[in-house]
Amino acid sequence: MLCASSLALAQTGSTPPPLKRTEIVRGDISVPNREAIVAHIEIAAGATAPRHTHPGEEISYFLGGECELLIDGQPPRRMKAGEAFIIPAGVVHAARNTSGEPARLVGVYVVEKGQPLATPAK
Numbered sequence: 001m002l003c004a005s006s007l008a009l010a011q012t013g014s015t016p017p018p019l020k021r022t023e024i025v026r027g028d029i030s031v032p033n034r035e036a037i038v039a040h041i042e043i044a045a046g047a048t049a050p051r052h053t054h055p056g057e058e059i060s061y062f063l064g065g066e067c068e069l070l071i072d073g074q075p076p077r078r079m080k081a082g083e084a085f086i087i088p089a090g091v092v093h094a095a096r097n098t099s100g101e102p103a104r105l106v107g108v109y110v111v112e113k114g115q116p117l118a119t120p121a122k
Helices: none
Strands: 003-007 019-028 034-043 048-053 056-064 066-071 077-080 084-087 093-096 103-112
Touching: none
Parallel strands: none
Antiparallel strands: 003 019, 019 034, 034 103, 048 093, 056 084, 056 103, 066 077, 066 093
């Protein structure tokens, strides 16, 4: 079963959201009160995915496109197809797509059950 959700700053007309996260699978894992979620993530060309956190770890792999990964307290990291990153639980981060094509990723989240997958950050 596929479920789609998006984290967007604002939408007008047919403008795509800056970040679209499509859930592929969700299931329990061996760690109590945790679940794993695998999702396809797309960051629109020229868009910035807003600052947010997750209630667990994010492990993501770039399938295509390029982005600047913006993790609080770290210098921006240029990411492209074939590269991956890990973000610890609760760390504020964002991504800026400075290219002319969508950035596509596979994201794996190991998060607390019953919590929203992403929470906007200030």
